[in-house]
Amino acid sequence: MKKILVIQGHPRSESLCGSIAREYATAAQQGGAQVDLLDLPRLQFDPILREGYKAEQALEPDLAKAQQLIRAADHLVFVFPSWWASMPALLKGFLDRVFLPGFAFKYRKNSPLPEKLLKGKTARIFITMDAPAWYYRWFNRAPGLRLLKFATLEFCGVKPVKYHIFGPVRGAPEKRLQKFLNEARRTGAQEAK
Amino acid sequence: MKKILVIQGHPRSESLCGSIAREYATAAQQGGAQVDLLDLPRLQFDPILREGYKAEQALEPDLAKAQQLIRAADHLVFVFPSWWASMPALLKGFLDRVFLPGFAFKYRKNSPLPEKLLKGKTARIFITMDAPAWYYRWFNRAPGLRLLKFATLEFCGVKPVKYHIFGPVRGAPEKRLQKFLNEARRTGAQEAK
Numbered sequence: 001m002k003k004i005l006v007i008q009g010h011p012r013s014e015s016l017c018g019s020i021a022r023e024y025a026t027a028a029q030q031g032g033a034q035v036d037l038l039d040l041p042r043l044q045f046d047p048i049l050r051e052g053y054k055a056e057q058a059l060e061p062d063l064a065k066a067q068q069l070i071r072a073a074d075h076l077v078f079v080f081p082s083w084w085a086s087m088p089a090l091l092k093g094f095l096d097r098v099f100l101p102g103f104a105f106k107y108r109k110n111s112p113l114p115e116k117l118l119k120g121k122t123a124r125i126f127i128t129m130d131a132p133a134w135y136y137r138w139f140n141r142a143p144g145l146r147l148l149k150f151a152t153l154e155f156c157g158v159k160p161v162k163y164h165i166f167g168p169v170r171g172a173p174e175k176r177l178q179k180f181l182n183e184a185r186r187t188g189a190q191e192a193k
Numbered sequence: 194m195k196k197i198l199v200i201q202g203h204p205r206s207e208s209l210c211g212s213i214a215r216e217y218a219t220a221a222q223q224g225g226a227q228v229d230l231l232d233l234p235r236l237q238f239d240p241i242l243r244e245g246y247k248a249e250q251a252l253e254p255d256l257a258k259a260q261q262l263i264r265a266a267d268h269l270v271f272v273f274p275s276w277w278a279s280m281p282a283l284l285k286g287f288l289d290r291v292f293l294p295g296f297a298f299k300y301r302k303n304s305p306l307p308e309k310l311l312k313g314k315t316a317r318i319f320i321t322m323d324a325p326a327w328y329y330r331w332f333n334r335a336p337g338l339r340l341l342k343f344a345t346l347e348f349c350g351v352k353p354v355k356y357h358i359f360g361p362v363r364g365a366p367e368k369r370l371q372k373f374l375n376e377a378r379r380t381g382a383q384e385a386k
Contacts, residue, residue: 010245011241011242011243011244011245012243012244012245012247015245015247041243047240047241047282047286048204048240048281048282048283049204049276049281049282050204050205050234051204051205052203052204052205052208052274052276052281052323053323054205054208081245083242083245083289084285084288084289084292084340084344084345085339085340085343085344085345086279086285086336086340086344087285088241088242088245088285088289089240089241089242089282089283089285089286089289090241090282092277092279092280092281092282092285092286093240093282093286095277096276096277096281096282099277130245130246141334141339143279143336143337143339143340143344144336144340146278146334146336146339147277147278147279147336147337150278151277151278151279151336152277152278
């Protein structure tokens with residue numbers, strides 16, 4: 001049975017991101033997958049990696065559990081809003097704390113390339129943009145997407161990483177929001193197989 | 194007298210970023226500028242924008258002070274390490290909390306372009322990279338730089354935004370680190386004028 005882990009990165013559970021995550025998760029579950037949903041605002045953890053990479057910072061139980069779920073998953077799904085062209089500090093802090101050397105990758109002595117420790121997994125990213133039209137020119141260079149897709153997930157061996165950009169959602173009519181939710185649901189059903 | 198605000202975004206004050214910030218600040222002060230140094234790990238604030246843009250979150254005194262300092266400054270200097278090709282959650286959280294609509298920009302009714310509220314200021318960014326050589330291919334697309342330079346500062350009217358990429362610093366010999374510090378000091382002295 002396919003194991004899917006959905007990581008919801010908006011600080012409000014009751015947000016469009018929260019709905020997208022729940023719609024995807026429900027559809028994937030109904031489609032036959034084993035689905036876990038990590039709703040980050042409900043987790044107890046310090047988003048600040050206090051010592052950087054100089055010293056270890058004990059993992060809170062919720063983060064230890066998150067590492068287990070990531071390790072066990074076949075497919076990772078991230079949902080977050082684009083704030084300042086990137087993810088909220090909540091999700092960035094989750095990455096800083098959880099995607100540690102030794103868990104997500106390992107430096108190798110005689111190679112500039114790291115050992116990728118999350119190989120064999122795939123991923124999908126949903127980004128919502130609370131933004132008017134001028135924002136679109138950032139689309140292809142979207143830093144929040146780049147840093148997660150290329151510099152984090154693919155760097156650790158997660159591949160392919162597909163994505164959806166949902167926007168603008170600011171002042172969007174109900175019909176457009178519904179379209180986004182439908183797309184999340186359809187994708188969840190497809191990826192359950 | 195030129196007013197410079199230095200914002201240090203590494204969670205450890207005693208880090209290379211901390212040293213760069215202090216060297217720059219000292220040199221600028223000696224050069225005649227009025228310099229304030231915001232060392233983010235010493236500030237008391239919640240890095241999570243809990244309600245997103247749906248409701249107001251009261252500013253802690255340290256953040257209210259930060260807004261005053263930013264408003265008063267002629268020149269903003271950011272120093273941070275690149276973690277997952279971007280800034281630590283500490284600095285992202287600072288941006289999420291401080292660069293609010295109404296302070297940094299304002300949506301306009303009949304225009305897709307916002308009113309830029311930080312016009313007239315300039316900025317400089319120092320990014321350290323704890324990274325081996327393969328990281329360089331991210332240089333030109335560096336998401337952490339892009340999201341701060343283009344999508345945040347220039348978006349709010351801060352221009353020009355110059356930058357330095359210092360790397361790799363992981364395992365770097367003392368001589369190279371010293372070179373970075375010298376560059377920070379020289380730049381601080383120049384920008385005091």
